[in-house]
Amino acid sequence: MSDAAAVDTRVDLGGIALRNPVLAASGTFGYGSEFEPFLDLRRLGGFVAKSLTLEPRAGNPPPRIAETPSGLLNAISLENVGVEAFIHQKLPAIPDGVTVIASVFETEIDRYAEVCKRLTGVARVAGIEINASCPHVKSGGIEFGQDPKLLAQLVRGARRATGLPLVIKLSPNVTDIAAMARVCEGEGANAVSLVNALQALEVDIETRRPVLSNVLGGLSGPAIRPLALRMVWQAARAVSIPVCGIGGIEGPADAVKFLLCGATAVQVGTSNYLDPGVAGQIADGIAAYAARHGVARLTDLVGALEGVPG
Amino acid sequence: MSDAAAVDTRVDLGGIALRNPVLAASGTFGYGSEFEPFLDLRRLGGFVAKSLTLEPRAGNPPPRIAETPSGLLNAISLENVGVEAFIHQKLPAIPDGVTVIASVFETEIDRYAEVCKRLTGVARVAGIEINASCPHVKSGGIEFGQDPKLLAQLVRGARRATGLPLVIKLSPNVTDIAAMARVCEGEGANAVSLVNALQALEVDIETRRPVLSNVLGGLSGPAIRPLALRMVWQAARAVSIPVCGIGGIEGPADAVKFLLCGATAVQVGTSNYLDPGVAGQIADGIAAYAARHGVARLTDLVGALEGVPG
Amino acid sequence: MADALQPAGAAATRGLPTPVRTEAEVLACQPEGGANRRLVLRVPGWPGFAPGQFAMLSPGALGGAPRSDPLLPRPMAVYRAPGGDGEVEILFKVTGRGTRLLADALPGQRVRFVGPLGLAFADPEPEERAILVAGGTGIASLYALARRLARAGGPGVEVLLGARSGADLMGRDDFAALDVRLHTATEDGSEGSRGLVTALLEAALQEGAPARVYACGPTAMMRRVAELAAARDRPCVVSLENAMACGFGVCLGCAAPLRGGGFALVCRDGPVLDAAAVDWERMP
Amino acid sequence: MADALQPAGAAATRGLPTPVRTEAEVLACQPEGGANRRLVLRVPGWPGFAPGQFAMLSPGALGGAPRSDPLLPRPMAVYRAPGGDGEVEILFKVTGRGTRLLADALPGQRVRFVGPLGLAFADPEPEERAILVAGGTGIASLYALARRLARAGGPGVEVLLGARSGADLMGRDDFAALDVRLHTATEDGSEGSRGLVTALLEAALQEGAPARVYACGPTAMMRRVAELAAARDRPCVVSLENAMACGFGVCLGCAAPLRGGGFALVCRDGPVLDAAAVDWERMP
């Protein structure tokens, strides 16, 4: 079987039916339409929109980005148009036939829940991804995703607020990623996605200051891929809900690695900046790999990693 | 002041007096003499020898290493000549005037303690670094450095076993690195060093297997530098004992970044493989930087990062 | 914030070509005085551009094998696109790793190219003189505008170029070949008047006739230009050179602070912005 | 384990030059048939080498600016060092990212060089014929030995080279110019006999006279060579091509499993190892 077109690329991400396993990651794909000059969005499984808050938010002052070895450090903060503008201005601009997952981040659980409520029942919103990598102000800035109890409360709150497929995006800044995935499954999440950017720091030795105005930022890009692969493999072994793999995916081979490690779908992030057409090429490339290896259904690749303790 | 030779480069790492802040990291510098063709070891502050166990140990079967974006993934495991061979064969081969820190890793606390005892009183051993990134077999493979209670017991055991300056090398695979540093300080450690390699995974999509025979490995090299800088900055703010910064240092500028983030000294690891002379160049380069910026003592650079919350 | 209204009148937003994402072929990469280079590319499907627009070039993957370091593409103004065959010229200065690697580009090699991006310079009002002020790499951002205005005729085009020394003045001969009034200033006095280009601007602004100022260069220079223009209340637009990751409005990395709060995205709402709208205090 | 005794008699350990760590200058990088290249370097302070030794070359930093991807240096046999002026030749095959980048090397560029490293081939006993068996990139590792043995005279040197097709046979003309008996085998029969080089070895081993076998190539080939030599109990040494990070015995990454447990470090205890000491079952 060497015809990529004949490969069944469909996957189900916790109730979100995807044409293929390749999504664009939140915060790296804008609200979708920015990519139309470069890419037919229908070639993707779909995309996760920029994370939304209840109110529109401005971000951090510049500098917001810095380059690191094979990585990108960013501190954009909560900048977004707000949930209402998303629903009424951004969503309608997205071409039909494109699967859209909304992403939510907030500083308090009830606000998370409120944004989820507003998104529920909106046509075109196929599911909600909860960005748990936000500092919980009351707990002195620890991320929701770093504390099992906080995370459980967050998932519970979101679960109560919406019947939509609920994907919890885990923070990688933890000791035990498997435990966090289990918490989400226990609270009724339909899937988990990981990893978000890793907390990191870059310094300018001439100014003696952090490069980013926000001091700390999130590290993304190829540099973190081996860390993300490890966490995805650990999470996928720990839960029975689907896992969405994210981190440093540059091409089809990288996406296949995540599938083999147990990811049902993947998200492409930073690479969209470097090459706005790359996500489509990755979708095609995975099918080509499957065809080359006589794999009829991409779901047959999920968790097919060999030579590992059962 | 533009004369590098006039800069006072001496630092004190928890009772270990160093000619300059540049050490070579454990496991990347062998037992020292391997580098003599390439480098006068006296140009360094010193080096940390390959971690030692009570008995000699063979390592993992190949493949043991893999290349990742700006990184190196390795799973050498516990391979070393054992503490006795180190004392009687390796140490004597190290030229005089070179500061040697011994490194210890084991699978149980009493074995850690025993190795520390054997090293205590041995001429040439200026201090002991405890590698806390080892899986604790009894606790199902969690690293000593990942659990505050285990870590406390480990440091207590080592502290009882030796009066030598005790440096605890922290595992980066944790949620709260500052808390781990505080545990070490509380148990009487003289310094902490971080980071060890980050747990990671690389996959071969043709064989569908992990690239390393050991499945998981440790990620090191430039890719992890921004993560290491962040953790060093957080640890240095949390404790008053000296911090030794490690992770992805390629050149003098990188070393200076760690000093500014609060590291009293640094360790150069993976870069020694790529360029066996690099550690000496880094030592010289830091002094040159200080001279260029009119810094009389390198200790004046430690923690001198500006533009960060007090 | 991301959706700040794009400052009125600063930039032309209509009829801009749809950008392409492609592998451009290197036709030539020649020394151009000082640390400057002239890169000539063939861009498949090149849709044309409007003065002020830029492209993202990825130096990382140049050569035999893809690499992820350096990771980010570099923003470069479209200097000129002679002929309709997709030939595109970039003038750049070697300032760091990315541009140093770009300087190694060999004919036949391919480099990822995304562009043209951003908004374009709006023309002056019919009665306005155009005063173009550029320093350092900013010179490359103003050549296409100078060329168009020179050909359009009108009350006249004044071009003021500044650099550290004569050798650093990129594209000087190209400007000289245009029907513009060209003045240069160098800090070492090796060419034109000694000193900063902003001194030339002060002189140029003496003339009473209505004028519109276009500026691109180091932040400090653009800020000074903005002040001088404001003092004589001449409309002034600047082309900013913030660091960028994507170039088309999705990473939110290129934010420039605006007076009265919020940010403009230099890549999407600019790079051409109304100088009066920029909060120069909070510029990095 | 790391300190396993280095297999007796396999390699020469005495009088090896002290390696240098330096920036080598690229003098030339020429096509050499198929995917092969001939790289000529000038290595400052070159101390000479013994046949079997190798060097670590860092493709990552080639070109205008240092980069950390690809990170690791690549091990390459010292093919030849004509003249005493530090000129060093490397023959390599483009197999992946690193060698693809190395193939781009331009005269005048610099590449980090550490070497010569590893142990050298021990000479045969006076009465022994030498049979050199090489496949693919392994050919490069045996040329210097063939050259020395040919000049030394003795009972004779047989060189058996194998590759996929004739174009892939690196350095064939250099071998042909030596006073050795040269036989080639290609899988597609485009040159020499069709089939595997190990078939040539079987024939060569028919002769009764004492012989010592030297082999370098793909693991499967070396393993087969080891079996054939053992069957006729001829001493056999192999030069292994494990992946390496450092090349001088500190990363412990290049471990080769030994019969009876433990590992040899290919870079330090080899690359030349006694074929009978290697645990071929556990080789990756």
Ligand SMILES: Cc1cc2nc3c(=O)[nH]c(=O)nc-3n(C[C@H](O)[C@H](O)[C@H](O)COP(=O)(O)OP(=O)(O)OC[C@H]3O[C@@H](n4cnc5c(N)ncnc54)[C@H](O)[C@@H]3O)c2cc1C
């Ligand atoms: C819209 C626009 C148009 C430009 N046009 C030109 C041009 O025509 N000719 C020219 O020589 N230069 C131009 N620049 C500046 C050019 O992009 C930078 O000089 C270049 O990115 C520096 O990269 P580097 O790797 O050599 O330097 P490095 O300092 O190594 O760059 C490291 C990182 O910082 C970013 N960066 C550093 N300085 C700048 C800067 N001044 N602007 C943007 N990003 C920066 C790089 O993109 C990279 O992410 C333009 C910038 C912008 C925003």
Ligand SMILES: Cc1cc2nc3c(=O)[nH]c(=O)nc-3n(C[C@H](O)[C@H](O)[C@H](O)COP(=O)(O)OP(=O)(O)OC[C@H]3O[C@@H](n4cnc5c(N)ncnc54)[C@H](O)[C@@H]3O)c2cc1C
């Ligand atoms: C002692 C020794 C001498 C050698 N001499 C030569 C020679 O003279 N000519 C020649 O063409 N090749 C030689 N090789 C093999 C050569 O080192 C590899 O082909 C090369 O490293 C592949 O690098 P790459 O980036 O092109 O391939 P990639 O697959 O991209 O390399 C990725 C990683 O795998 C490692 N790797 C992959 N394959 C090998 C391999 N076969 N051996 C060692 N490391 C590998 C690389 O070092 C790198 O870390 C030698 C190897 C050794 C150990």
Ligand SMILES: Cc1cc2nc3c(=O)[nH]c(=O)nc-3n(C[C@H](O)[C@H](O)[C@H](O)COP(=O)(O)O)c2cc1C
């Ligand atoms: C500039 C930038 C902005 C991001 N914004 C968001 C966001 O708003 N919400 C979110 O869940 N993740 C956000 N991310 C994280 C990415 O979605 C992704 O999890 C991370 O970058 C790792 O994937 P990558 O290595 O492919 O980029 C952002 C990443 C970057 C680089």
Ligand SMILES: Cc1cc2nc3c(=O)[nH]c(=O)nc-3n(C[C@H](O)[C@H](O)[C@H](O)COP(=O)(O)O)c2cc1C
């Ligand atoms: C091959 C290899 C072996 C290592 N062995 C040890 C070891 O035995 N003990 C230890 O404490 N750290 C060991 N390390 C970790 C390094 O000392 C260092 O903490 C880590 O590599 C990060 O620094 P770097 O990025 O500069 O390499 C090893 C690292 C590598 C790459």
Ligand code: FES
């Ligand atoms: S550069 Fe990405 S938004 Fe402007």
Ligand code: FES
């Ligand atoms: S390559 Fe590092 S020990 Fe052999």
